[in-house]
Amino acid sequence: MVDLRSDTVTKPDDAMREAALDADVGDDVYGEDPTVNELEARAADLVGFEDALYVPSGTMGNQIAVRTHTDRGQEVMVERESHVYKWELGGLAQLSDLQVRTLDGGERGVPTPEQVREGYVEEDLHRPGTGLLTLENTHNSKGGIAIDPAKIDAAAETARDLGVPVHLDGARVMNAAVAHDVSPERVTENVDSVMFCLSKGLGAPVGSILAGSEEFIDRARRTRKLFGGGMRQAGIIAGPGLLALDNVERLEDDHENARVLAEQLASVEGLSVQDPETNIVLVNTEDAGLDAEEFLDACEAVGVRGTQFDTHVARFCTHWNVTREDVEDAAEKVAEVVADAR
Secondary structure (H helix, E strand, O other), X not given: OEEOOOHHHOOOOHHHHHHHHHOOOOOHHHOOOHHHHHHHHHHHHHHOOOEEEEEOOHHHHHHHHHHHHOOOOOEEEEEOOOHHHHOOOOHHHHHHOOEEEEEOOHHHOOOOHHHHHHHOOOOOOOOOOEEEEEEEOOEOOOOOEOOOHHHHHHHHHHHHHOOOOEEEEOOOHHHHHXXXXXXXXXXXXXXXXXEEEOOOOOOOOOOEEEEEOHHHXXXXXXXXXXXXXXXXXXXXXXXXXXXXXXXXXXXXXXXXXXXXXXXXXXXXXXXEEOOOOOOEEEEEOHHHOOOHHHHHHHHHHOOEEXXXXXXXXXXXXXOOXXXXXXXXXHHHHHHHHHHHHO
C-alpha cells in the first residue's frame, strides 16, 4: 500500500525511536524536562523568535495562539479557506468566544493589505474591534501553495500598523521555506507568533511548536494548561522532535516526488492536476466520470491511498516514507483505475 493520505502518516525511524528511549526527562509542567526545554529553545531559534512552547498538536497550537492574543468578543480576521477557520471544529468560537470576519484570499490564499484594512474594525462603545489576523503558509486547502514571504509581510505589516497582532498557521512552514529557498526565519519575520508541526513532513511521531516573544509564550503556557495540554515527562516525545528539526532540507525530496507524481497523473486522460508547489497534489476527477469518493475507493482497492478534498477533487501527499518508486507505482495504479472507469 502506498499511503498518500497525508504527511501525518509518517513513522519515526530508528534514530527517533532511540531518541525517545534515551531521552532525559522531567516534569514539563514544572519546566523541568531538559529535552523539552532544548526542543523549545532550538525551535524558537529556527523560526527567529525569543521563545517557544511544545504542544501536542497543530490545532492546539493555533487555538492557544488565538486565545492568548485576543479578548473575548473581539473579531478575528481569517482567510475563508484557512485551516484555523475551516478544519478546527469552530474553536475560535468555542474556545475563545470570538467573532470571525472572513477574507477572500483568492487563488493564493493570502489577503491583500487593502482587504486587511477593509476588514479591520476599530474598537468603540458599540463594537469590540479586531483582535487578530491569522495567515497560513503553506495553504492547505489551496493545495499546499507556498505563499511568497513578501505577501505575508504585506498583510502582516498592514495589520500591525492598525495595532492588530498576527498569527501564522505554519503547520508546513518549513515546506514553504524550502520551496522559496529561504530560511524559515525569513517566512516568519513579520508575524507575532507562528505554529509549525513536527509531526508532518519533518517526521516526528507527535507534537507541534508555538513560537513568539517571551511574554507571549509565558501567557500561552497558561493557556496550554487551560486547554489540557500540560504534559509531564514529555521528553520521550520531544526527543524525536529534536531530530525532526534536522529534517528541513530533505523536504525537497518530497516536493520532487510530488512533481513526478503530478506529471504522471496529468498524462492520464480524464484527470486534471494542479501543479504542486510543495508536497501536495490535487487531482480533479470529473472528466474521468468519477467523483472523488468513488475514485479514492477504487485507488485504495489497488493499493493507493489519498483523501477527498471536494466532490471531484482528491489529494495525494508525499512524505519521507514514500520513495520515487512508490509514486511511480502509485501513478501507474491510478492510471489503471481511470482506464477501467472509462
